[in-house]
Amino acid sequence: MTNKNTTVGILGGGISGLSLAYKLSSKNISVTVYEREKQVGGAIKTFRENGWMVEEGPNTLMVKSQKVWxxxxxxxxxxxxxxxxxxxxxxxxxxxxxxTPLPISLSSFLKTELLSIKGKLRLLKEPFAQASHKEDESIAQFITRRLGHEPLDYAINPFVSGIYAGDPKNLSIKHTFEPLWTMEQQHGSLLKGLLKKDRNGQKPKRALISFEQGLQQLPLAMADRLGTAIKTGIEIQSVQKSDYRWTVTAQNEKKSVTAQHNIIVSTLPAHSLGRIFKDLQLDSLSDLPYAPLSVVALGFSVDQIDHPLDGFGMLIPEVEQYKTLGTLFSSSLFAGRAPEGHALLTSFIGGARNPELASKNPTELESIVLKELQELLGISGKPVFSHHHFWPATIPQYTVGYDKYLSAIDKIEKQHPGLFLNGNFRGGVSVPDCITSGFSMAQSITKQIEQS
Structure with missing residues (x-):
């Protein structure tokens, strides 16, 4: 195979598929991206109405890699x-x-009410905590063993809900907070690992960003560059292998579409693979867990809100027994998110903590969130704007023992040359993770093509 006659079919026009396609295209490799929706972006969706701008999926992009810059x-x-x-x-x-503000300095840590005096003193024992020799353990087990219960309850638990919509009792420390797990493995202590961490060398600038037209401006710009390689409104029915080629069968506005490719990359959710690759028996991935989540965005006049909203947002620990997982102060983060004199609050409900709540109707969810925001932020009256989006299976849960899924993926790729699996279930769930993972896979595919 050469670059000129090798075609790569990419299932899914989310950020993983687009990053892969963008990098392959830069190597003059022919790509076609199949996306079910009318617009690309996957979970990155920006809704705009009458001066309000709501992110239905990820709200920010933390750039700390030169590749992303x-x-x-x-x-x-x-x-x-x-x-x-x-x-x-x-x-x-x-x-x-x-x-309560999360401490960001030693002096604020000493004064914070998030931890009791006993909880703060317990942290001093961290260097002497015994290292675990287990292959994997939960975030809750790891943090409790090294730092105690209070940091788990009032730092890690809400943080995990905010990133993964997950439960630290079930999620793997190795696969979610790999740097912490590695520190213990290499140094026996988090403190020792931090002290020995290499601080030499110039690192890329770190910045938390969005775009003038919202986060979806990123995938739309990538799709614009890829041009006719992007096929939207395409529902994949099946993918089958014959000899050295893969046949994609899809539906496009009631019309059947077929195409053939030398290489197929699926960036679709793991639980959909068995249905599409019927002949390959990919059942080992069918039970990979995902968390459901509802996003409830509410807009208010600023004089309705007592709290100054002078921060990123608030996370709500499970022990506080609220139903909302957390709320972003969206209009404090970025300009252009709310009309003049108004504020936008984006709240999350459901997740692994309360999965049954995520699918409730928008009116009921708005009522739940509003009641809690009124109590926590001193809001009076009803919102002047509301928007809801439900994700039935949004974030894969990197549970303890997640290696079994990664091993299954490796096995599938070895058994079926020319098939690659990628997405937020492999390599990290954040937008930057998906971008760098897509770039890495593009490099592997390019190398395979050049050696063929």
């Missing part, structure tokens, strides 16, 4: 990016029903 430069998006305001560094955790 280079991508934004190449897409002419650096000048259209918006860096989060200085208040974004301030984050609140709910403690006893009150938004």
């Amino acid at each position: 280079d991508l934004l430069e190449d897409l002419d998006l650096k000048g259209k990016s918006i860096e989060a305001g200085k208040t974004a560094k301030k984050r609140f955790i709910i403690k006893n029903g009150l938004p």
Whole structure:
């Protein structure tokens, strides 16, 4: 095979598929991206109405990799990016029903009410805690063993809900917070690992950003560059292998579409693979867990809100027994998210903590969130704007023993040359993770093509 006669079919036009396609295309490899929706972006969706701008999926892009900076430069998006305001560094955790700032300095740590004196003193024992020799353990087990119960309840638990919509009792420390797990493995202590961490060398700038037209501006810019390689409104029915080629059968507005490719990459959710690749028996991935989540965005006049909203947002620990997982102060983060004199709050409900709540109707969810926001932020009256989006299976849960899924994926790829599996279930769930994972897979595929 050569670059000129090798075609790569990519299932899914989310950020994973687009990043892969973008990098392959830059190597003059022919790609076709099949996306079910009318627009690309996958979970990255931006809704706009009458001066309100709501992110239905990820709300921010934390850029700390030169590869991502280079991508934004190449897409002419650096000048259209918006860096989060200085208040974004301030984050609140709910403690006893009150938004309490998360300490960001030694002096604020010593004064914080998030941990008791006993809890703070317990942290001093961390270097002497015995290292685990298990192959894997839960985040809750790891943090409790090394730091105690209070940091788990009032830091890690809400943080895990905010990133993964997950439960630290079930999620794997090895696969979610790999740097912490590695520190213990290599140094026997988190403190020792931090002290020995290599601080030499110039690191890329770190910035929390979005874009003038919202986060979906990123996948739309990538799709614009890829041009006719993007096929939207295509529902994949099946993918079958015959000899050295893969046949894609799809539906496009009631019309049947077929195409053949030398290489197929699926970036679709793991639970959909068995239905599409019927002949390959991919049942080992069918039970890979995902968390359901509802996003409830509410807009208010600023004079309805007592809290100054001077931060990134607030996370709500499970022990506080609220139903909302957390709320972003969206209009404090970035300009243009709410009309003049108004504020936008984006709340999350469901997840692994309360999966049954995620699918409730928008009116009921708005009522639940509003009642809790009224109590926590001193809001009076009803919202002047509301928007809801339900994700039935949004974030894969990297549970303890997740290696079995990664091993199954490796096995599938070895058994079926020319088939690759990628997405947020492999390599990390964040937008930057998906971008770098897509780039890495593009490099592997390019190498395979060049050696064929």
